[in-house]
Amino acid sequence: MTLPTWLDNPAFGVGLTLLVYCAAVGFRSKRRGINPLVVTSLFLIVFLSVTGIPYEAYRAGGDWIAYGLGPATVALAVPLYKHAAAIRRMLGPVLLGIIAGSILSLAAVLLLLYIPGSPRELLLSMLTKSVSSPIALEITKRTGGIPELSAVFSVLSGLFGSVAGPAFMRICGIRGDVPLGVGIGTSSHGIGTARVLLDSEWAGGVSGFSMAAAGIATSILMIPVYGWL
C-alpha cells in the first residue's frame, strides 16, 4: 500500500500530536482530573487503529516530538538549582528513600522469577521498569531480556504511576512535596515526573532528581545481579 504523500510527511505526526495535546490541555482547564498525556495517547491509539493509518506513518512525526524529551529533561536542572538549599537540607532522607525504592523494585521482579514456569525473558525485561526507558534499554541489553520490551515496561509503569500515583500517595497519608516527588520519581521516572509538574514545579524538580538518582542507583545495584541471573 502506498501512502498519500501528506501522510508520509513528518508534519502529519507532529501536527496530529500537537493538535490532540492542545485539545486535551484545553479540557484540563475545565476538568482538573484530566491527564493530557493519557488522553492524547489513548486518543491517538484509537485514532490510528480506527482509520487504519499505519503506525510507521505516525512515527515519522512522532520521533520529532519524542526528540523534545532530551532538552525537556535537561530543563529539570532549573527547579533543582532554584531549590538547591531545600534539597541539600533533605538530601539524606531523599537519597535513602530513592535507594530503598530502587532495591525493592529489583527485588520484587527477582522474586517473580522464582515462580516455576514464569516467562523468564519477559521478567528480565521487567527488572528495570522503574527507571526511564533509555536506562532500561541499556541495562536490559546485559541481562538477556528484550531491550525494546523493557522500554515498554518503563512506559507502562510510568503511565500507571502518572494516573494512580498522586491519589495513591494521598490515601497512604504521604503528604508533602518532597516525599511525593521522591515516591513518584523513583517509581515512575519521567512520565510520573511530567504528572507531578502539572501541580508544582518544586515537587516536579524533586521528582526529576529522584528519577536521575534512581537511574544511577539501579545501574549500580544491577552490577551484582548480572552475575547472579
Next chain:
Amino acid sequence: MKGIAILIAFYLAGVALEAWLRLPLPANVTGMILLALALFSGIVKLEWIEKESGLLLRHMGLFFVPAIVGTIAFADMIQSHWMYVIAGVVPGTLLVMAVSGFVTKGLSRKEKNVHDSADVAG
C-alpha cells in the same frame, strides 16, 4: 529562543559525554547534571533559560506521547502474558512509590525533631 538553544546544547553535550565515557546513564540525564553544574558554577545564568525551561517542563507530558503510542507494537506479547505484566507493573509501582515516599517522610521528620530548636523546619 536563546533558552531553547542552551538546553539543546547541553543535551548535545550529554550525548557526546555519554558516548565518550560510555556512561551507564542516558544523554538527557547526563545533560541535566551538566546544566545543574553550569548553573551552580555561574557559567549559565538562570535568566537565560528560566522562561523556556518552564515551558518545556509544563508540557513534558507531550514528549512522552509517541513512546506510549509505540507500545501498541508489543500489544500481542503483553496480551499473552497479561497476568505477569499486571502483577509486575501495578503492585510493583505502588510498592516502590509508597516505600520510597515513606522512607523520605519518616527520616526527614526525625531529622526535623532533632533540630527542632534550630530553624530547620520549613
